[in-house]
Each structure stands twice: as C-alpha cells, then as structure tokens.
Amino acid sequence: MDLANLNAFIAVAELGSFSGAGERLHLTQPAISKRIAGLEQQLDVRLFDRLGREVNLTEFGRALLPRAYQIINVLDDTRRALVNLSGAVSGRLTLATSHHIGLHRLPPLLRTFTRLYPAVALDIQFLDSEVAYDEILHGRAELAVITLAPMPHPLVKAVAVWDDPLDFVVAPEHSLALKKDVSLADIAHHAAVFPGGNTFTHHIVQRLFQQQGLAPNIAMSTNYLETIKMMVSIGLAWSVLPRTMLDEQVVTLNLPGLQLTRQLGYIVHTERTLSNAARAFMSLLDAQGELS
Structure with a gap:
C-alpha cells in the first residue's frame, strides 16, 4: 500500500476537504485527487462520497481510517526506534x-x-x-x-x-469586589464568562458548582484566556483565571474554604x-x- 496515498487519505478524512488536504501536505488538489483515486483503485472500493462541496467517508473509508492510523504509526515508531x-x-x-x-x-x-x-x-x-x-x-x-x-x-x-491555582476574579468596580468575603452562591447570581464547554478548565469549575447544588450563570464563553481577562476587566462578568495571569486589571474574590486548581x-x-x-x-x- 502506497504510504503517500495513505497519508492523503488520512488528510482528506480529517479535514473533509481535498483542497484542505492539499494545503496540509503542500500538494495541489488534483495531486490529492490522484492519490485518493490510486488508493481506491488499489483497494477496489470507494472511500469518499463527494456531494457538492461536501466530502464524507463511505463505509469502506470509515473501516480503513483506524487501520491507516495504525500503519502510519507503526512505520513512524520503527523509524524512531x-x-x-x-x-x-x-x-x-x-x-x-x-x-x-x-x-x-x-x-x-x-x-x-x-x-x-x-x-x-x-x-x-x-x-x-x-x-x-x-x-x-x-x-x-x-x-x-x-x-x-x-x-x-x-x-x-x-x-x-x-500546579496552576485558579482564582475567581471581577473588575475592580464590580459589585462583588466591594465584599470582603463571598460565597459560591453569591457568585452564581451574577453573569459569568467561562472557558468553552469542551475545555478541561470548564469542567473543573462546573464540577465545583455542581458539588454545592449550584449552576453558574454563563452569559458567554471563549477558549482564549486573554479574551476572558479582557471581558472581566471591563466589568462584563466574573470568571476564573490562572493566578499567573492576574494584575491590577482584575480583583481576586475571597471565597473562604474554597481552593481551585488545575494541573x-x-x-x-x-x-x-x-x-x-x-x-x-x-x-x-x-x-x-x-x-x-
């Protein structure tokens, strides 16, 4: 089985695009199409359905993908060894x-x-x-x-x-910043900006609220911590940020008995x-x- 054709197959399968696969592999789209055609001819099966601009794996393509990963990884392992x-x-x-x-x-x-x-x-x-x-x-x-x-x-x-300690933070003019101590229940009533729902940090913070039977009021989310810090600093919401990012733009809230960290x-x-x-x-x- 030709490895160049197999790498082209993996790239198209992952990106759902012949042009995207070409960009990844530094090849033209016709070159990618030729490699896929060669692999399909060698295996005597159709690997992709091309419906307009959509490219989807066929049943044969879905069966080949995990095996393609295995072949490439074994060869890479052999080369490294x-x-x-x-x-x-x-x-x-x-x-x-x-x-x-x-x-x-x-x-x-x-x-x-x-x-x-x-x-x-x-x-x-x-x-x-x-x-x-x-x-x-x-x-x-x-x-x-x-x-x-x-x-x-x-x-x-x-x-x-x-260890990466996480702190609850707000803008200096936020109403929560005026309190000496706050509880998780106090925070839950205010709008929050959270890391995206697919992130490990989101799950860590969400689990803390769930343990106390609370739900944060998530008004917006983004995966970029610098963006979260900016949104907090202008007073749009509270959030949780790594302690290494904190400066005078935000104020740390004191929650007695609560320590949050990630690794x-x-x-x-x-x-x-x-x-x-x-x-x-x-x-x-x-x-x-x-x-x-």
Missing part, C-alpha cells in the same frame, strides 16, 4: 501546547532545550488542550504540554509538572516509541516539576 539506536538527539520533535502554557510556562524550557540540542527541529503547534490531546491519540504529535484531563484516556500517559503537564501515547528528542524534552519537564 532505528534512529534512537545512534543515541543522537536530533531530528524533528512535534510538540503540541496550549496558548496559555506556551506563553507563560514554556519559554525558559524551550530556550534551554534549543541551546542543549541545536540539532533538533522543533515543530510547535499551538492548540487548545483538548485538541492537542487528540493529536497525541492519533499520533500526529509526539509530545503535548497541556492542561491535564481530570480523567486521562487509557492510552495516554499524563505527568503533572505544575498542567505533559502527555504521550503509551504505545508510541518516543524519539531521543522527546525524551530529552521530557527530562527537562520532569526537572521543572521537581522544582515546582
């Missing part, structure tokens, strides 16, 4: 990370890594933590540094590096052979975790 025998820390390291961690936690580690291992080409992908999680599961990234999921997938190894760290696929570059970066992360 052979390269690892040399002991050299080189090659490409595909690292996925969230915008928040990439801005607030990783820069010193990246600086150290690039100084120690100049032969490694870093491919850093800034993604939501939940998207980065899928990149690891599907083998498209080797290592991800993200907000850790409360319940990790069985095929994912998660290692905590930083930041790295994840890898348990069945993937890791490159020497990935292991070297993990060692830096482990050392950082010991210091934190």
